Amino acid sequence: MTEKHKLGMLFFLASEVAFFSMLILAYLYFIGAEANGPNAATALDPATTAIFTVALLASSFTLWRAQKSIEHGKQGGLRIWLLATIVLGAIFIGGQGWEWAGLIRDKVTISNSLFGTTFFTLTGFHGLHVISGLIVLLILFILALAGSLNQARAHALATVELYWHFVDVVWIVIFSLLYVWPHL
């Protein structure tokens, strides 16, 4: 049974790879297309975003701990690690909102440059995926509080875990391409 759910999620994620590839491709396609205007090197602040990146990466670790807890039947650990995951994910989303607000204040928007167009679309869809993941994690957390997320349903958590790691990996790609690469 577990196998079936994990497989289903893996093929869904394969499909998501194709989707994100198009958005990343569009970003790469337009690098250097504008002589002036903002670009990744001038507009983005890698140091601050690195902090939020660490929060997202840490959330993968805490979710893995939550999975271990459920496998060993430790309800207390499950709740704590799930809550930690949700908090870390929320910190990341908060950080992204803060970054977006700053960019818009500096007149970097989706409509006034190609960089803005590709940046906001790519990070926006990634953010939507994080938010979707947070909603699902919240549901799991409520189930865990109610005591109905137990060993028998560990596959539900394992399936969501795959998704959450995937969203994490996509962010590592985005962070490397947009925040690190321009400074190399």
Add this chain to the structure above:
Amino acid sequence: MSEISLVPEAADVPRNVSKVNLLSWISSVDHKQIGIMYIITAIVFLVVGGLEAMLIRLQLAQPNAQVLSPEAYNQIFTMHGTTMIFLMGMPMLIGFGNYLVPLMIGANDMAFPRLNALGLWLVVFGGLVLYYSFIAGGAPDAGWFSYTPLSEPPFSGTGVDYWAISIIVTGIGSIAAGINFIVTVLTMRAPGMTMRRLPLFAWMVFVNSFLIIFALAILNGALVMLEADRLLGARFFHPIVGGSPVLWQHIFWAFGHPEVYILVLPAFGMISEIIPVFSRKPIFGYPFVAASTVAIAFLSMGVWAHHMFAVGMGFGWDVFFGASSSLIAIPTGVKVFNWTATLWGGSLRFTTAMLFAMGFLVEFTIGGITGVQFALVPLDWATTDSYFVVAHFHYVLVGGTIFAVTAGFYYWFPKVTGRMMSERLGKWHFWVNLVGFNMTFFVQHILGLMGMPRRVYTYPDLPGWGLLNQISSIGGLITAVAWLIFIVNLVYSLRNGKPAGDNPWEAWTLEWATTSPPPHYNFDQLPPIRSRRPLWDVAHPENPDWKHDH
């Protein structure tokens, strides 16, 4: 070895004797009911898309006609293409897959029944969103591939938004179905049903599902960028502000060409089931038929830019995509030869299903040959965007997909309903359709070579153009009559058809091992699966397939 009992969890589930009412259908998660609802959705949109085709042929029946305004014509051909591809073709094939794949592999349902229902209803609502555009300020009018910048705000209205959102929604539904098919085939096969014994229809739906989950996600990537342009003022495909219309074409066709195979691979699968049964022989070269499907799927991901030779991509790109596109002729040719070799020396039974399969072989091959012509860059330049293109892809998608699906209707209708379709009406349907189809589309090759451009609402009275178009339009009308006969046959046979029994065609795959229609959980018991033709083995214990191979 006697009989294998079912997958454990099916055994203790009580047999559902559900009442036949609307709610039981709408709330159903049964793969057979969902499959039927997919097919009904597809038939409804086939009628709608067919009426749109009739309007197109009415407008083009004479030079300088004014039946439709240019604006209305643009909307009608856009809706015709979008409807036939996303709301007729895909739901039809996914519907057949839904109904048949679990039966063929000896399972009691799909891997994810609720996801299955979600996929169906996303397609239905996506279709409603598309058609809502008519009352919301005009249907989309930028063609089914919505080239930018024509599909961008200054040049087109809200119709394109409805178009994009509708396709995103149906696309998510199709991806759900694709994931479900893959996991079903991987995890739900009955004991003994190895991948090397999988019926070829199930094989092709399986391979096809990989194309679906990648290609439709690529399309959704393109569509969200288009909508970012249209709704949020982004710049992706806007040349004036630095965006790139060619990027749209690349991404769209990276979806669009696999899409052609998404629409034809399951049809190949149907033909691979039907021809052997009515030739009374196993399929010739099973491993080649299965492997060539995988080859087609791989190649189809690397040929997209042959839709873009007219863009002026440069010599290198042209050569690469010309060569890769020509390569597809090899695995496709392998299939045609395998089907032909299956016929060779068989004792052929020309039922309506078999007639349509034969029609498929001829018409699809014609479409395939003109397809290879388009892979040759100079020929493509000479005929691109002309009626030659229209003729080509209608031979592939109607002569190929629709002929095969129709064969599938006549072949599996007895299983689904418990009644035979009328062979008499069926034969009328076939011959009238054959005449009508070729009359409509064969002359369009000539019109294309004479230079008639597609997607223009009318044409001047040049020598021959009026006559050829008239022939095409009359052919369209004849085709409409053929489909009317089909609908009459469906309705008539549903009430008055002869009782079919479990296995009216003496076929060999597992869907014929249960009652017609199958019970809610498909099988009480499965025959032993020790070869590709389990029912042959049951009928011929003295000479079973498994003694010879596998």
